[in-house]
Amino acid sequence: MPDPNPAAIDLPPQEGLMRRFWRLARGYYSSPGDRRQAWLLTAAVVGLTLFQIGVTVRFNLWNRDFFNALENRNAPAFYGQMWMFGLLLVLAMVAAVGQLWARQALMLGWRRWLVHRLQRRWLEGGRHYQLNFLPGAADNPDQRISENTRWATAMAVDLAIGLLGSILTLVSFLGILWSLSGPLHMSFGADEFDIPGYMVWAALLYAMIGSGLTMLIGGPMVAINIRRNEAESDHRFALIRMRENSEGIALIRGEPDEERGLQAAFGRVVSVMKALYGRERALMWLTSAYGMAASIIPILVASPRYFAGAITLGVLMQISSAFLEVTRALAWFVDNFPRLADWRSHVERVVDLEDTFDTAEAMAGEARIDIVEAPPGETPAVLAFRDLQVAHSDGNVVIQGANAEIRAAEKVLIVGESGTGKSTLFRAIAGLWPWGAGQIRIPPRDQMQFMPQRPYMPLGMLRAALTYPSAPQHFTETEQVAALQRCGLPHLVARLEEEERWDRVLSLGEQQRLAFARLLLHRPRWVFLDEATAALDEENQDQMMRLFREELAGSALISIGHRPGLDVYHDRTLQLLRAPDGARLQVRRKPRQKGEPLVASSRAALRRMLRRS
The missing domain is CATH 3.40.50.300 (P-loop containing nucleotide triphosphate hydrolases)
Known part of the structure; x- marks a missing residue:
């Protein structure tokens, strides 16, 4: 006779977060009813992102020509650059709005597919009822389906597009920065040497320092965000439970006890939020200083060549613009670490629900009536x-x-x-x-x-x-x-x-x-x-x-x-x-x-x- 004890069932080891999340993405992009739209929207997002970066590169060249016209007091060239600025502005607006539309459509389509999939698996064969008795089952599946899917998909699209844009921006502006910065002549005792493309190395060093400090300060935010989601869902469940049992509570005058329970549930939310806010404040010290310093450091580093007459004011401003774009691309991790931590907490809750469904299916297949x-x-x-x-x-x-x-x-x-x-x-x-x-x-x-x-x-x-x-x-x-x-x-x-x-x-x-x-x-x-x-x-x-x-x-x-x-x-x-x-x-x-x-x-x-x- 089969052993009805589910503890005896050997389940496959749990996969890493990204592999489990890839299952969700792969399912959407291979779904017979949604894959065509998914790929078309993704192609539109990527194409419009490339177009945006092309406009940004052209703005960098515009910086050089505009400031050179100012330095040379060339009025016709100055007004010509203002017309160019207007054209670039219109192109940037069209690209931004078009990319936003494609991004929103992709988010909504992915979320719709994921919600329908989870709802179907939840309702299939009475599984919504069986999960109440399954040891270690994911809690609050309703909140995971309605809320966590929204953030897991929307933030994934935003972060993926941001990362793609940063990589393409880095590739585009590294070459510009390398060609403009020239060599930096250094002497160390009796030895003299040149550092080619020194502004590129300065940007890399600056971004590495910022990323390292961000990981050190913001690392605990991943676990804190997971605890926050759990505390928020527990408080929401307590509120729903009280509402559904309001008659019994009112008849026996149980409101004071319910209030104590709700205060305790929200107290856990407050405790976790205090820890999260503390980490966010610590990270803000770094990010605010990092962002402000990035605007002055390239001018400071490139100023010797400008004062020596090796570069014009337009080239100096072009170097500054390219440096900012490179550091912004390299600092993508720094800027998005809080969102990455929050996104990971939502993904964990969605994939944990998927794993619960997989476990329920495996248990039912191994030992069942x-x-x-x-x-x-x-x-x-x-x-x-x-x-x-x-x-x-x-x-x-x-x-x-x-x-x-x-x-x-x-x-x-x-x-x-x-x-x-x-x-x-x-x-x-x-x-x-x-x-x-x-x-x-x-x-x-x-x-x-x-x-x-x-x-x-x-x-x-x-x-x-x-x-x-x-x-x-x-x-x-x-x-x-x-x-x-x-x-x-x-x-x-x-x-x-x-x-x-x-x-x-x-x-x-x-x-x-x-x-x-x-x-x-x-x-x-x-x-x-x-x-x-x-x-x-x-x-x-x-x-x-x-x-x-x-x-x-x-x-x-x-x-x-x-x-x-x-x-x-x-x-x-x-x-x-x-x-x-x-x-x-x-x-x-x-x-x-x-x-x-x-x-x-x-x-x-x-x-x-x-x-x-």
């Missing part, structure tokens, strides 16, 4: 357990060696003490609980419908909540109204077009009756109830359960429940008996004989008679 679905049209369809073992994700066995068979149209009640695994068994039947071993044979999935204790109420119109998961147009107005009236909800007919948070507007009892109205619309062949009448009084429970004698007599019913009187609506009862190595499934009552009528228990009948009197 075998679900065998009957092909459409197979008769008679059955639900059968074959040596079924149901376990927790940590390997602890809940149900051991279950063997049973439920035939079409049968009505079976499953009972047992709390913690014996009744609801977990339902999740395994639904394919949401893969942990364990053995086999479950199920009817076609489109013939099955599950009803948990708290029905799901989607956002939007009440009509959509009634027909969920099908669209409202699949059922006529008459069918929808009849279903509500049959389930004791005639007062909701006039509200079918209203949009509300129906999980808050309707009581739990009304929500459960609305779920039974869904059954009448969909008429599944197999119905699974998990405490689906727990919020109903006995009269409403009887009204709902009579649906399976009348409108849904041909549907199989498998239900979990502890309420008195439920057993009379079932043919037989299966009981989960607690045992040290996992609960055992036993038949507690034999099936009724064919033709034997279903009768209510005398106790339930007496209670109804007393109410009527």
Whole structure:
């Protein structure tokens, strides 16, 4: 029998950050539906970046000609350069706006693809539910999908374009700076020598010093940003949890305790932000001095040749401009280190979610319950357990060696003490609980419908909540109204077009009756109830359960429940008996004989008679 313990599964070693991030980028650029647009936009961004750099190089030459015209007091040349400046300005604007458009389109397209991919993997096969039980699963997947993907993709595009621009700028201006700077004559004791292209070496030295100091001061920012993202998402989760449970909190006056919890959660955010701000201030000392000094250092270093008459004022200003471009390109790491640290924290959260999905898939593939679905049209369809073992994700066995068979149209009640695994068994039947071993044979999935204790109420119109998961147009107005009236909800007919948070507007009892109205619309062949009448009084429970004698007599019913009187609506009862190595499934009552009528228990009948009197 396969080992249901996921700890025994050997997973591949975790890849480095850039290799894992490349998986996200490679997927986008190879996606059948998106790759053409992705490559076209990337080509547009690169082409416009090259055009921008060409305009910048031409501006460098303009600096030389403009200042030479000033030095020579040449008015016609001066005004000619002003016209050239206007043309270059227009070209620079067109290139900047065009590149921004292409960059934004690339960011949005990549993010859309990534969000759709993560959402699909999250929802696939009930994985959004299974992650709640997976040890070490990525926390707050909603925040990772909605927020971290935005920054991971947008900042990646910005940083990549910035790095490409810096490399191309460096290549373009190194040659200009080398040719303009000339040799620097040096003497060391009795030795004399020339340093060719000395301004290039000065720019390289200046950038190396700045980069080294940036790594030393800003290195811890990577880990701090990761902690900040975690603290922010935990605080956001605490706020959402409080909002979703506001009624219970208000009824027991738990606001002071909630406030303490929220303050503690935000206190962790404040603590991390203080550490981050401290590092940013330390880095600002360096970057502010570095940027200001870069404007004066080239003039200072090149001034001896200018005073010696070796170069003109225009060439001096051209050298200064080229030096600034080279150092700016070389200082790309210095200028972008805080953003790199922040980007890495977002990427870590996105790829950790991807790794969680990979781990969940690997675990499900190695140790799982075998679900065998009957092909459409197979008769008679059955639900059968074959040596079924149901376990927790940590390997602890809940149900051991279950063997049973439920035939079409049968009505079976499953009972047992709390913690014996009744609801977990339902999740395994639904394919949401893969942990364990053995086999479950199920009817076609489109013939099955599950009803948990708290029905799901989607956002939007009440009509959509009634027909969920099908669209409202699949059922006529008459069918929808009849279903509500049959389930004791005639007062909701006039509200079918209203949009509300129906999980808050309707009581739990009304929500459960609305779920039974869904059954009448969909008429599944197999119905699974998990405490689906727990919020109903006995009269409403009887009204709902009579649906399976009348409108849904041909549907199989498998239900979990502890309420008195439920057993009379079932043919037989299966009981989960607690045992040290996992609960055992036993038949507690034999099936009724064919033709034997279903009768209510005398106790339930007496209670109804007393109410009527």
